[in-house]
Amino acid sequence: MGINTNLMLEIKDLVVEYRTEDEIVQAVNDITLWIEKGKSLGLVGETGAGKTTTALSILNLLPETTGFIKHGTITLDGDPIIRMDEKGNSVAAMDDSDMQKVRGKKVAMIFQDPMTALNPIFTVGYQIAESVKLHQKCSSQEAEKRAEEMLELVGIPAGRKDDYPHQFSGGMKQRVVIAMALACNPSLLIADEPTTALDVTVQAQVLEMIKDLREKFGTSVLMITHDLGIIAEMCDEVSVMYAGSIVEHGNLEDIFDKTRHPYTQGLFNSLPNINNRMSRLKPIRGLTPDPANLPMGCAFADRCDYVTERCRFEKPVKKWLSDSHFVACHLYEDGKDESKL
Amino acid sequence: MQEHIKKKKESQARQIWRRFKKNKIAMAALVVLAIIVLAALTADLFWDYQADACDINIPMRLQKPSKEHWLGTDEMGRDMLCRIVYGARASLTVGIFATTFALIIGGALGAVCGYYGGRLDNIIMRCTDVLLSIPGLLLAIAIMSAFKPNIFYISLALGISYISKFTRIVRSAVLTVREQEFIEAARAIGAKDRTIIFKHVLMNCMAPIFVQYALAIGSRILSVSTLSYIGMGIQSPTPDWGNMLSGARAFIVGRPYLVLGPGIALLLTISAFNLIGDGLRDAMDPRLKK
Numbered sequence: 001m002g003i004n005t006n007l008m009l010e011i012k013d014l015v016v017e018y019r020t021e022d023e024i025v026q027a028v029n030d031i032t033l034w035i036e037k038g039k040s041l042g043l044v045g046e047t048g049a050g051k052t053t054t055a056l057s058i059l060n061l062l063p064e065t066t067g068f069i070k071h072g073t074i075t076l077d078g079d080p081i082i083r084m085d086e087k088g089n090s091v092a093a094m095d096d097s098d099m100q101k102v103r104g105k106k107v108a109m110i111f112q113d114p115m116t117a118l119n120p121i122f123t124v125g126y127q128i129a130e131s132v133k134l135h136q137k138c139s140s141q142e143a144e145k146r147a148e149e150m151l152e153l154v155g156i157p158a159g160r161k162d163d164y165p166h167q168f169s170g171g172m173k174q175r176v177v178i179a180m181a182l183a184c185n186p187s188l189l190i191a192d193e194p195t196t197a198l199d200v201t202v203q204a205q206v207l208e209m210i211k212d213l214r215e216k217f218g219t220s221v222l223m224i225t226h227d228l229g230i231i232a233e234m235c236d237e238v239s240v241m242y243a244g245s246i247v248e249h250g251n252l253e254d255i256f257d258k259t260r261h262p263y264t265q266g267l268f269n270s271l272p273n274i275n276n277r278m279s280r281l282k283p284i285r286g287l288t289p290d291p292a293n294l295p296m297g298c299a300f301a302d303r304c305d306y307v308t309e310r311c312r313f314e315k316p317v318k319k320w321l322s323d324s325h326f327v328a329c330h331l332y333e334d335g336k337d338e339s340k341l
Numbered sequence: 342m343q344e345h346i347k348k349k350k351e352s353q354a355r356q357i358w359r360r361f362k363k364n365k366i367a368m369a370a371l372v373v374l375a376i377i378v379l380a381a382l383t384a385d386l387f388w389d390y391q392a393d394a395c396d397i398n399i400p401m402r403l404q405k406p407s408k409e410h411w412l413g414t415d416e417m418g419r420d421m422l423c424r425i426v427y428g429a430r431a432s433l434t435v436g437i438f439a440t441t442f443a444l445i446i447g448g449a450l451g452a453v454c455g456y457y458g459g460r461l462d463n464i465i466m467r468c469t470d471v472l473l474s475i476p477g478l479l480l481a482i483a484i485m486s487a488f489k490p491n492i493f494y495i496s497l498a499l500g501i502s503y504i505s506k507f508t509r510i511v512r513s514a515v516l517t518v519r520e521q522e523f524i525e526a527a528r529a530i531g532a533k534d535r536t537i538i539f540k541h542v543l544m545n546c547m548a549p550i551f552v553q554y555a556l557a558i559g560s561r562i563l564s565v566s567t568l569s570y571i572g573m574g575i576q577s578p579t580p581d582w583g584n585m586l587s588g589a590r591a592f593i594v595g596r597p598y599l600v601l602g603p604g605i606a607l608l609l610t611i612s613a614f615n616l617i618g619d620g621l622r623d624a625m626d627p628r629l630k631k
Contacts, residue, residue: 059528059529061525061528061529065458065459097533099531100531100532100533101531102531103528103529103530103531104529104530104531104532105531108529108530109526109529111522111525111526111529112522113522116521116522116523117522117523117525117526118523118526119523119527119541119544119545120523120545121353121544121545121547122544130530130532131530131531134530134531134532135531164353177526180526180530181530
């Protein structure tokens with residue numbers, strides 16, 4: 001693909017392991033993904049597919065004693081965050097203090113659960129101002145003013161800046177978290193299941209807000225979710241992740257209308273169909289494989305309706321079906337873009 | 342409009358105070374402690390320290406309680422009430438200094454252990470284990486035998502023997518807070534380790550630390566009296582409850598009030614600190630929030 005200066009984020013061949021005393025868990029297994037400036041990428045997958053691990057790798061915030069980036073590079077807006085050394089091992093390209101400048105300023109993260117992502121003993125205004133003060137040279141008054149602006153921007157009256165997190169509802173807290181994340185105008189926003197902990201009506205509001213803010217500031221977004229509805233609403237491109245690998249990638253049309261991978265197909269089949277209420281949901285049978293003990297061949301083989309002998313001992317490789325669409329499945333080895341499902 | 346939605350805003354400290362006030366026993370303890378502290382601070386208005394509390398006045402020795410000497414006089418002819426009040430100064434000063442010293446050192450060690458974990462944690466915690474295995478009073482006596490018995494060294498000796506307790510308490514508090522998502526969030530906005538430890542982590546551990554602080558002061562006051570009683574602490578003629586008890590011991594049969602005075606003072610002070618500690622624990626526990 002070469003060096004594309006228009007890329008906000010580029011992750012190449014990333015392998016992340018969690019090492020505990022008795023096993024090694026391959027959380028992320030050789031994934032490659034990229035986000036163009038101003039675009040948004042949806043990362044879909046089940047619990048445990050490695051979505052959050054990928055996000056934490058970008059910030060180099062994996063748990064220090066157990067999480068290791070084994071292979072691969074991460075480049076953010078042209079600056080390497082993780083690079084390969086001469087021996088072929090991945091190492092952090094920045095020291096801690098440089099990395100701290102990147103976190104929050106260039107890349108901000110919205111966490112899954114707003115109930116726990118705010119420090120209970122500080123006022124929300126203070127917490128937003130803190131993230132401003134960390135990255136911009138400005139006085140406390142200016143930071144506080146910025147915090148007020150940010151609160152207004154996410155639809156909370158600035159007068160509530162002296163309230164503590166427990167005085168807000170879940171949706172309001174998530175707005176505060178978003179205000180905090182956007183306070184320094186990051187170029188990349190990682191939203192790790194930003195609406196999972198919220199109820200449906202509030203979900204829509206929060207998503208609408210992220211969308212508006214994205215258009216306003218031209219922020220690139222990595223949207224991590226397991227909700228295909230959110231993807232359809234929010235994203236330009238989609239990567240479908242399964243057991244630490246990306247099994248299918250494409251733009252919205254590729255994924256939603258020209259679904260190719262049996263797993264993606266399974267995800268769609270698990271959604272209720274509003275046009276045919278009598279139809280039964282068709283869940284994907286079985287469970288995700290134990291990430292400590294991944295099968296030799298395709299990780300999805302045991303759950304796949306189209307499994308062949310080959311799937312069990314040979315890992316499928318990426319097959320580009322069009323300029324924007326690839327799939328990793330033996331069904332499409334011939335490279336023809338027609339559904340085999 | 343703004344006026345309308347402006348609610349009663351309460352800081353954390355006020356909430357704690359409001360809940361603390363409801364606890365009658367703790368409030369009573371606070372009043373008792375306030376009286377003791379006030380008496381110690383204003384003692385100079387009623388007595389002359391050197392003449393009344395220290396100088397030997399043999400003709401006046403072992404007087405019974407009277408109008409002039411409310412609690413009588415001791416074996417050296419000094420007014421008991423005066424000495425008890427001045428004794429509070431020594432006890433409180435050492436109690437607070439020793440505990441604060443232990444809190445600062447132990448707290449910092451505990452925070453570092455809890456936050457970073459790993460080998461450093463292991464090394465520091467094994468050292469505190471060693472310190473814990475030596476009885477606190479014995480350690481203090483050992484230290485005191487090497488230094489001059491003045492308030493500074495006594496505080497130091499009593500503080501050192503309490504460091505490991507604070508290390509353990511702060512470490513365990515930090516361990517639970519460290520795993521919270523807002524710590525990860527703080528790291529994700531690029532906060533430095535130092536900021537995270539001292540602001541985000543420690544401020545969330547204040548409840549157990551405060552409680553332990555109050556309890557520890559009581560325990561240190563008892564220890565300083567013990568040290569003084571066996572002659573390793575504050576030395577006569579400087580008044581201290583411990584050395585007063587030691588002096589009055591010989592007259593316990595004929596003049597029991599000589600032992601009762603400093604004894605009750607000790608009892609009141611230590612109970613006050615313990616009850617305040619308990620009250621704080623209840624007031625700071627968010628599960629009891631009403």
